[in-house]
Structure formats: structure tokens, C-alpha cells
Amino acid sequence: MTPQEPTATADTREPVPLMGCPYKRDPYPLYTRMREDGPVHRVLFPSGVQAWLVTGYDAAHAALGDDRLGKNHERGNARWRARASIMPEPQHSQLQVHLLHQDPPQHTRMRRLVTDAFTPRRIERLRPRMRQLADRLVDDLPGNGPADLVAGFAAHFPFQVLAEVIGLPPTQAARFDRDWGKVVQPVGPADPGRPLYEARLHGLQNYIAEVVAHKRAHRDDDLLSGLVAARDRHELSQAELDSMIFQLLVAGQEPVTNQITTALIALLRHPAQLTRLRDDQSLLPRAVEELIRYDSAFELTTWRFFDQDSDLYGTRIPAGDSVIVSLCAANRDPRRFADPDTLDFDRSPNPHLAFGHGIHFCPGAALARAELQIALGTLLSRLPGLRPAVADEEIEWIPAVLARGTDHLPVDYDERL
Structure with missing residues (x-):
């Protein structure tokens, strides 16, 4: 079906x-x-x-x-740029030309350089290694609760997996500062947190430069080496290379960290479903699909723009908004999902978004699905009696505009198996 209608009116x-x-705790009543x-x-965002x-x-x-809707920031009008383009130069032009902000043919050219690393067949071969990484993290948790499953597990597992998938050397992976991921939550020039934000940006840029230099000197059969080689063949600009590595390091792991937390919170709020999944892990693939439908870590997409005044479902949208x-x-x-506010592991089909x-469908979807299945299966089977350690209202949701998740998830459990 098309988003066009015969006439469009301005929304006043x-x-x-x-x-x-x-709102961040529970946006669903507003969305309803x-x-x-x-x-x-x-809508109006905090910025x-x-x-x-x-x-x-x-x-x-x-x-x-x-x-008709493009992703390139150059399409944004002056009103949008005045508020949204607050990542300081030169970082904005050096780190913001990745796949999420590109349209064909640039998007097509860049995307084909990463898809082979994330094919379902390759991800399946990596599952035993992912289980090893998950088990090692659980081994380091306390013998019994309480424990913070973000600090002890969710903040580390996706990055450890990602490092192996893209070919990030262990010594450099160990140096990655998770706080660098907060650069996707920019603050304005007058914000008291601006100096810290800019320091994170500079730290991440220096780290990316070191990664590129290392992979150029130590070529291997991995994604990072392939991207550096593409740059050396002039198939990528330096800004495109840096931006794609930026996207891999940040968007490639932080959303999975957040999705592990949203899935765990949903299970802790539905103890009968938690027990069912713990007792029958053959449900994991279907349960993961339902958990990410029920509360997705990617709450909102990134910006899209019309290049001319356009009609979107009967609403007039100015060019560049x-x-x-x-x-x-x-x-x-x-209208698409029966009882949508119910967590239903038997839901089928489940065509969630x-x-x-379309062309911006997440290239790492197969990896994210495998990570979530292994993370939840490992935690449920090895932490019997898993339950919240704090009241539900004490969970602090991250203030990110586009994402859902929490930086702290205290739990109790009877023992660590």
C-alpha cells in the first residue's frame, strides 16, 4: 500500500x-x-x-x-539543522556518512562491503563460540544474587561477539570504552555535559584511527581488513571508512545490549513465561521474535527526509523536515497483531518491524537474533530462581531518544550453575 493520499493538509x-x-518507562499508552x-x-524531542x-x-x-524518503542529512532543512546537527565539526562530517545516513547508489555500494560478514550461515557457525563467551561471563557472576546483569553480562557479551565477527584484535577490543557509545546521544553546545561529550568523540576517533592502522599492517580475512582494503582501492573515502567502523562499533553492539535488558525486564515481569522458556528452550527462536516485537531496543528509526513538500498519509510534510x-x-x-500488549510466545506469524x-533492514539481524537466543538461554538455564532485586519502578531507563534499555538491571537468583 502507498503512503500517498489524494489531498494533504497541514498539521497545526x-x-x-x-x-x-x-514516557521512557512506558511509551506504549502514548503510542496507543x-x-x-x-x-x-x-512530535518534539528533548533537543x-x-x-x-x-x-x-x-x-x-x-x-x-x-x-521518496531519503536518509542523507544533506536533505535536512535549516530548521532541522539548527537543532539536530549538534555533533561538532569535524566529527560530524567524518563519522556521520555511514550506512544509516546514505541513499542509493552510495548506500548500495557501501552495504555490499559488509553483508558477507553477517550471513545467517556464517552466524550459525559462530554459535558455539558465542556460547563459550556467554558462559565465561556467567562464570564471573557471584555464586548467588544479587548481581547487575548489565554490568556483569549485557554490557560485554554483544561487544565480545562483535569483535570476533568483524575481526577486532583482542588487545584492541579490551581497550574499547563502552562510554564511547554515548556519542550517539549528542548534547547541545551550551549543555554542561558538552566537554565530556566532545572528549568521548575524540577518544573514539583516535581509537578508530588505531584500528585502521593496525588492520592495514596486519591484513586478515575479516570485515575490518576488507573495509581497509576497500579504502586502499579507493572504493571508500576515508570518512566513509571511519563512519562504517564507527557504526559497527556502536550500532553493532549497544542495541543488542539494550535488547537483552528489555527482554529480561519483560520476562521478569512475566514470571510464568520466564519459567516456560527456561524449561523449554526449544521456544527460544520464537520467544526472541516475540520479545523484540513486544519491546524493541530500537524504539524509533533515524531521520528520513522528503526532498520536496510531500503528502504522507494525508499530512503535508515540508521538504527537509x-x-x-x-x-x-x-x-x-x-490492526496487525492480535492482543498486541500480551507477551505471547506462540504468536505466529510475527512480522514485526x-x-x-526495505533497503535499510538491519544487516546484522541474524547476528542479533543468535546473540539474544544464546544470551537468554544461558542466563535462564544457569541462574535458577532468576527474579528482580529491585522494585519495577526503580529501574532507570536510558534517556536516549531513539533507544530503549537500562544501564543497570539488579537481579537475584538462587545459585550460579
Whole structure:
């Protein structure tokens, strides 16, 4: 179905604010009201950026495949740039030309350089190694609770797996600072946290330069070596190479860390489902699909832009305004999913949009699915009696605009097997 309608009208309503602790804790009641009111809404983010949010499943599916909507930031208008482009130069031009911000033919050229590393067949071969890494992390947890499953597991497992998949040497992997991942949560020039933000940016850029130099001197049959070789063949610019490594290091692991936490929170809130999954791990593939539909770590997509004033489901969108799709809102649409607010491991089919749709469908989806299956299976089988160690309202959700998750997840368990 097409997102076009015969006529479009301007939306003159005040933008809906997407911010604050109650919203981050549980955005779904707001998304329900928005879906019932229509598929497109003007919204306001904490940075002051106003955008157009797509909510319903059909509208989201169509928008994600709409070739009128481009991802390149050069399409953004002056209003958007005044608030959104707050990553300082030169870092913005050096780190923001990765796949998420490219359109064909550049996107096509760059994406083909990474897809072979994430094929389902290759990921299947890596499952035994992933289980070893998960077990080693659990071995280091206390003999019994309490423990923080972010600090003790979720913050490390995805990066350890990613390092092996892309060919990041162990010595350099050990030096990666997870705080560098917070550069995807930019703060404005007047924000008191700006100096720390810029320090993280510089630290990450220096790290990427070291990785490139190492892989150029020590070529191997891995993704990072392949990207450096593509740069040396002039198939990538230096900014494209740095940006793609930036995307791999940050977007390649932080969303999986967050998804492990959202899945665990959902299971801890549904102890009967937790017990069922612990007792029958053949359910894991289907359970993971339902858990990422139920509460996706990628709450919202990144920006998209029309290059001319356009009609989106009957709403007039000015050229260069940002359009964002709410994956979480789409995945709870009752017109597509029966009882969408119910966690149902028997749901089939389950055509959720947690990994996106269209040409920007997540290239690491097979890896993320395997990581989640192994992470949840390992934790449930080796930590009997797994239960929350704090009240639900004490869980602090990360303030990231596009993502859901928590930096701390205290749990209790009877023993570590």
C-alpha cells in the first residue's frame, strides 16, 4: 500500500513531547493514543527538534519502503539543522556518512562491503563460540544474587561477539570504552555535559584511527581488513571508512545490549513465561521474535527526509523536515497483531518491524537474533530462581531518544550453575 493520499493538509496541532521519565518507562499508552488519532503526528524531542512521527503498522511499513524518503542529512532543512546537527565539526562530517545516513547508489555500494560478514550461515557457525563467551561471563557472576546483569553480562557479551565477527584484535577490543557509545546521544553546545561529550568523540576517533592502522599492517580475512582494503582501492573515502567502523562499533553492539535488558525486564515481569522458556528452550527462536516485537531496543528509526513538500498519509510534510518511524508503536498495532500488549510466545506469524524494512533492514539481524537466543538461554538455564532485586519502578531507563534499555538491571537468583 502507498503512503500517498489524494489531498494533504497541514498539521497545526502542538507537537507531542517525547521526553521525560514516565514516557521512557512506558511509551506504549502514548503510542496507543497516537495510533488511534492517525498515522502521522508532529512530535518534539528533548533537543528541541520537531519531527513527524509515523505510528501505525501499515503506515510504518510503507514509510520504511518509500523511496521518496531519503536518509542523507544533506536533505535536512535549516530548521532541522539548527537543532539536530549538534555533533561538532569535524566529527560530524567524518563519522556521520555511514550506512544509516546514505541513499542509493552510495548506500548500495557501501552495504555490499559488509553483508558477507553477517550471513545467517556464517552466524550459525559462530554459535558455539558465542556460547563459550556467554558462559565465561556467567562464570564471573557471584555464586548467588544479587548481581547487575548489565554490568556483569549485557554490557560485554554483544561487544565480545562483535569483535570476533568483524575481526577486532583482542588487545584492541579490551581497550574499547563502552562510554564511547554515548556519542550517539549528542548534547547541545551550551549543555554542561558538552566537554565530556566532545572528549568521548575524540577518544573514539583516535581509537578508530588505531584500528585502521593496525588492520592495514596486519591484513586478515575479516570485515575490518576488507573495509581497509576497500579504502586502499579507493572504493571508500576515508570518512566513509571511519563512519562504517564507527557504526559497527556502536550500532553493532549497544542495541543488542539494550535488547537483552528489555527482554529480561519483560520476562521478569512475566514470571510464568520466564519459567516456560527456561524449561523449554526449544521456544527460544520464537520467544526472541516475540520479545523484540513486544519491546524493541530500537524504539524509533533515524531521520528520513522528503526532498520536496510531500503528502504522507494525508499530512503535508515540508521538504527537509525529519520523518521518523516508531517501530515500537508499529509493533503494538492491534490492526496487525492480535492482543498486541500480551507477551505471547506462540504468536505466529510475527512480522514485526524491530529490524526495520526495505533497503535499510538491519544487516546484522541474524547476528542479533543468535546473540539474544544464546544470551537468554544461558542466563535462564544457569541462574535458577532468576527474579528482580529491585522494585519495577526503580529501574532507570536510558534517556536516549531513539533507544530503549537500562544501564543497570539488579537481579537475584538462587545459585550460579
